[in-house]
Amino acid sequence: MLNYIWFGMMAIGLIAGVITGNIDAVTQAAIDMAKTAVEIAIGLIGIMALWLGIMKIAEESGLIRLIARGLRPVTIRLFPDVPPDHPAIGSIILNMAANILGLGNAATPLGLKAMEELQELNPKKDTATNAMCTFLAINTSSVQLILPATVVGLMGVASNQIFITTIIATSLSTVAGIVAVKTMEKWKRYREVS
Amino acid sequence: MLETIITAINTAAKFIIPGLLVLIPLYGLFVKKIKVYEVFVEGAKDGFTIAVRIIPYLVAILVAIGMFRASGALDLLLKFMAPVLNAIGFPPENVPLALMRPLSGSGSLGLLTDLVNTYGADSLIAKIGATMFGSTETTFYVLAVYFGSVGVTKSRHALPAGLIADAVGIFSAVYICKLLLG
Numbered sequence: 001m002l003n004y005i006w007f008g009m010m011a012i013g014l015i016a017g018v019i020t021g022n023i024d025a026v027t028q029a030a031i032d033m034a035k036t037a038v039e040i041a042i043g044l045i046g047i048m049a050l051w052l053g054i055m056k057i058a059e060e061s062g063l064i065r066l067i068a069r070g071l072r073p074v075t076i077r078l079f080p081d082v083p084p085d086h087p088a089i090g091s092i093i094l095n096m097a098a099n100i101l102g103l104g105n106a107a108t109p110l111g112l113k114a115m116e117e118l119q120e121l122n123p124k125k126d127t128a129t130n131a132m133c134t135f136l137a138i139n140t141s142s143v144q145l146i147l148p149a150t151v152v153g154l155m156g157v158a159s160n161q162i163f164i165t166t167i168i169a170t171s172l173s174t175v176a177g178i179v180a181v182k183t184m185e186k187w188k189r190y191r192e193v194s
Numbered sequence: 195m196l197e198t199i200i201t202a203i204n205t206a207a208k209f210i211i212p213g214l215l216v217l218i219p220l221y222g223l224f225v226k227k228i229k230v231y232e233v234f235v236e237g238a239k240d241g242f243t244i245a246v247r248i249i250p251y252l253v254a255i256l257v258a259i260g261m262f263r264a265s266g267a268l269d270l271l272l273k274f275m276a277p278v279l280n281a282i283g284f285p286p287e288n289v290p291l292a293l294m295r296p297l298s299g300s301g302s303l304g305l306l307t308d309l310v311n312t313y314g315a316d317s318l319i320a321k322i323g324a325t326m327f328g329s330t331e332t333t334f335y336v337l338a339v340y341f342g343s344v345g346v347t348k349s350r351h352a353l354p355a356g357l358i359a360d361a362v363g364i365f366s367a368v369y370i371c372k373l374l375l376g
Contacts, residue, residue, distance in 0.1 A: 002337070002349055006258050013261030020266035033260030037252035041245050049241030054218050056237025057230050061222035101210055111336075112244050112343045119344040127348040128341065136340055136352045140296075141359035142331040150303060155324050158315045160197050161375055162324045169329035169366035177359030184351035 044108065051109035055094070064090030078138075078178070079131045081121070088117035092135055099139065102146035111139060130185045134178070141177035144170050244343055251342025255334055259297045268293055284368055287319045291326055292364045296333040296357065303327070321375055325367035330360045 017026035058064050068075070068090040075082075075089050082088055091114035098107035114135060122129050147166060152159045184190050219230040262268075268290055279286050287309065294302040309323040333356040341349055 002353055005334075005353070006254065009258040009262040012267050013258070013263075013265040016265035016267035016270055017261075019270065022264060022266045025264040026261050029260035029264035030257050033256040034253050036260075037256045038249055040256075041249045041252055044248075045242050045245040047241075048245050049238035052240050052244075053234035053236075053238035054215060056233050057222045057228070058218045059237075060228050060233050061218075061226040063218065063221060103211060106211065106214075108339070109241070109244075111340060112248075113240075115340050115344045116244070119346070122346075125344075126346060128346050128350045128352055132341075132346065133350055133352040133355060136337060137355040137359060139340070140331040140333040140336050140356035141363065142329060144328055147328055151306070151324050151328055154307060154310050155315045155320070158321060158324075162321055162328065165321070165325040165367065165370050165374060166328035168370050169325050169363050172366040173329055173359045173363030176362035177355055180358040181351060181355035184355055187351070190351040 047105050048109045048112070051106050052113060055091070055110065055113060058094075059087065059090070064094065067093055078134055081129065082118070082131050086117065086121065088114055088121070088131075091117055096138065096143060100143050100145045102144060102148055104148070111135075133185060134181050137177040137181035138174060141174040142170055143174050247345075248339050248342045251338045255338035259301075259334065263294075263298065263301060283372070284365075285319055285322060287313070288322050288326065288368065291323050295326060295330045295364070296360045297335075299332045299335065302332075318371060318376055322368055322371040325371055326364050329367055330363040331356075333357060333360055 013026050013029075014023075017023040055064075064087065065085070068085070071089075071093055072084050075093065076084055079089065079092070091110055095107055095110040095114050098104075098110055115132065118129060118132050118135065119125065121131070144166065147159060147163060151162065155162055219234070222228045222230045222233070271293070272286065272289055275289065276286060279289060291302055291305045291309065294305055306320075306323045306327050310320045313319045315321075333353070337349060337352060337356060341347070341352070
């Protein structure tokens with residue numbers, strides 16, 4: 001699916017660019033974004049190092065195991081294929097916690113660490129496991145309790161109203177994501193090849 | 195009452211990051227007696243490899259998104275969609291943001307800023323936009339980075355599931371705001 005969407009976006013970009021006369025802008029965007037991609041990755045190095053360092057302390061001191069144990073009833077149902085004591089569960093929980101608290105900077109390193117640990121359990125390294133898909137569905141549905149600072153800055157006093165509507169909308173999208181991922185993992189075309 | 199709680203939560207949120215940066219080493223150093231400095235450095239080393247590993251995936255996805263965005267395809271799409279949108283009560287002003295949100299965080303923030311500047315923070319359109327922004331994620335970016343970091347290329351049902359979650363978030367944002375704030 002990603003293959004078609006990836007190609008489709010570029011092809012539509014080219015065709016629409018010809019129609020609207022924006023073809024120069026399309027060219028420029030392709031070059032600029034290639035540069036931006038590297039800048040994002042390089043900018044991530046420091047933040048990644050900071051959070052992975054702190055995570056290592058939390059891991060060695062047993063804090064992560066402690067948190068993972070507390071949330072076991074939930075994680076066992078969401079990630080039945082991952083052993084409940086596996087470090088991946090701890091990282092997944094911390095990533096979700098960071099997302100809920102609106103700590104985007106902390107969420108990415110924790111999420112990438114969770115992916116690395118899930119990959120250790122993956123028998124087929126180029127193919128996503130059920131656990132990975134579930135984790136990403138929850139992640140991309142954006143569980144959020146605290147509004148991003150940027151939104152608060154933009155909306156000012158109206159943020160208070162947005163707070164409630166966002167919580168309702170994001171809860172619905174998270175439930176939809178979980179239901180969708182759990183339903184689709186049983187479909188023939190998406191079935192785990194093992 | 196509610197406002198006080200919300201302000202309190204948002205104020206408390208400011209202390210979370212510095213708090214964690216101090217409390218976690220504190221626990222390790224004094225309760226578990228581990229060498230926090232050495233352990234930190236050991237963990238931090240992985241930051242470089244992971245960040246570098248995601249570069250090719252980021253380039254692929256961001257270039258495609260950039261070309262799509264710059265081409266004006268969104269505006270063309272919008273023209274075709276107008277009659278359908280009116281029929282379901284979806285404000286056309288919010289459509290570019292809804293389509294942009296799964297693609298680009300900075301792009302959708304730009305569109306939200308534009309909505310607030312054009313219609314004012316107190317308008318229903320801005321409120322719907324802000325709710326959309328907060329209740330969905332940049333699915334394509336997250337998938338590319340997360341799967342890219344471990345070298346997974348066959349993403350199975352992760353993308354359709356993520357897009358379903360986005361769609362539900364976007365439609366919920368519209369109808370919940372209309373219901374509660376309209």
